[in-house]
Amino acid sequence: MDRGEQFVRLFLQHQRRIYGLILALVPNGPDADDIHQETCAVLWQKFGEFEAGTNFSAWALRIARYQVMAYYTTKRRTKARLSDETLDAVVDRMAARPEREDARSAALDGCLGDLPEDDRQLIELRYRGGASVEEVARHTGRTVVAAYKALNRAHERLLQCMRGKLGAANA
């Protein structure tokens, strides 16, 4: 396998958690996409420094974290942001998770199927429809506060089901 293939294989295996980290730190949208693309480019540039057999996930997440920090700087955002210590803690915790993308994907399919209709519609609106919480509120005739609560409940229900299916605390 040449290096390009090696890289793409590893990248595809880990892209969900890389994207997961970015989405945990940056609003969903063009900025998150840019960071994701930039991260992908940097990972490839630096792939020579990656030691085969070591934890790709930890390495890639660390690079993604720097891209997020770079984004914070270039945007010169006045808004408050998570502290470096917190970012490190999130990255470490995420990298320590076992890699079970296939199992996760299968579990998620099952859990989505078992989700009560109301919850499922919220999830569909939010992810398939790309609706903001406000839009979810409007579409479902809820107040924004109630929409937050309902979305939260739907996510928690999914998470609980995923934990059950994956059989560990590491959903």
Place this chain on the structure above:
Amino acid sequence: MNSDELGELLEALRDGTIDDAQTARLDQILAEDPEALDHFVDRALLQADLTFKLGRQPAMPAPARRRRASWKPLLALAAAAAVVVAALLAIPTKQPESPSYEGCAVLTRALDVTWGDSAPSLGSVLPKRRLSLLSGSIQVEFFSGARVVVEGPADFELVSRNEGFCRHGKLRAVVPPQAKGFTIGASDLKLVDRGTEFGLRVPRGGDAEVHVFQGMVELHSRGTSRDLGGGSAVRVDGAGTILPIPADTEGFLTSAELTFRSAEEGRGRYARWESASERLRQDPRVAVYYSFEDSPSWSRELRCNRPERSPVDGAIIGARWTDGRWPGKKALEFKTPGDRVRFQDAGTYESLTLMTWVRVDGLDRPFSGLMLTDGWTSGSVHWQITQTGKLRLGIHGDKISNDYDTEPMFPAGNLGRWIHLCTVYDRQAREVVHYVDGRLSRRLPLKFDTALQLGNVEFGNWGSPIDGSHYGIRHLNGRMDEFVIFGQALKESDVRELYQVGAPAP
């Protein structure tokens, strides 16, 4: 920390509406509480999974657009990605969710059968198991292509997709070349087929007889083997002695005879159902009735059979006319995402019984619709099957909704066969009761009670989800040949009777 607060902060972050105070609060929670940190990571990973599964995936780098020096490796990446993605797709990856079953044959005919133990359904996939017939005849089609007609009383075991074992009884096997090697064992012998048609008679406690009608069969007994050609017949006794006997071609029921007799039996059942259907048209309990019988097969209207109650013929969209439970019985086939029948009902119901005969061919979608009212608001009724095979009644009340599910009831063996589904919403007894093939499947207490209004309704699909939003399709993959809505809660005995009078086979 409570998970509500953390979850809400994460949702606000996703939308970019999180403010400085909230960000500081999030930072504080994550720094101070390791459990919250874990939870945050869980939610972030779930969010990424959901985005990948349902939403727009993040774009890969587009090298040509970039001005940076890094474009060369990126081009390589894009090229490598194209190759490797293709290669990865070609690898037969693990598919943990792919359903599997231990099937080896399909039960394709059953005539006047009294089963000795649990009765398999006509049309169902049979796993490795013993079939005990006290009387009657069946046809079993092995996955290998061998076809066996078994006449009761018999005890026949499905050993694999190309092997059976006959403890006692009478059978006739037709074995095409592609099933060569098809084997039938009995206590004193083993027959290995070399592409033929033969009969085997194993009386209880008596000597077995083998009759070869065509082709060649290897007979193995007590360590010896010999070939039997077409037109020959032998008797094998307990000591392994093989004696030639006259061949008896008439004594074994053929597949064609069984089919002919089953069709006759089916016509009898069809006629019996027809008179029951006539009674149903007059039944005061019935609010909406579609027998699927009165429309000519070119028609795009599904005639309603209670014009005084449900004055609207259903509009057939996409679905095609086909055969139902019996040859000649009309049914509609729902196959593609647009297929549906749309009708209207003006009633308001305290209690309701939904009943249908369907043949579910596959559970392709997160939900397969049986009958769904438009939208999902107060009074809505959604009757559907989840992808995991649970029959579900969803009821929407005033700002509250609940789903009433059965356990999964569509193992592979239940796909592709006619099945009777009935769900009772009983406001008096405060319960929802599901029945499958006339038998109680699940009884669930009502979470809240509300009167039900149907309005615009669809069979086999979901008419209009909430406007402007995106929902997955919910079409049924299968056939439907009768649908009744009773304006009241039916009793268990009523449901059983309705099942029995409409069952395609005993």
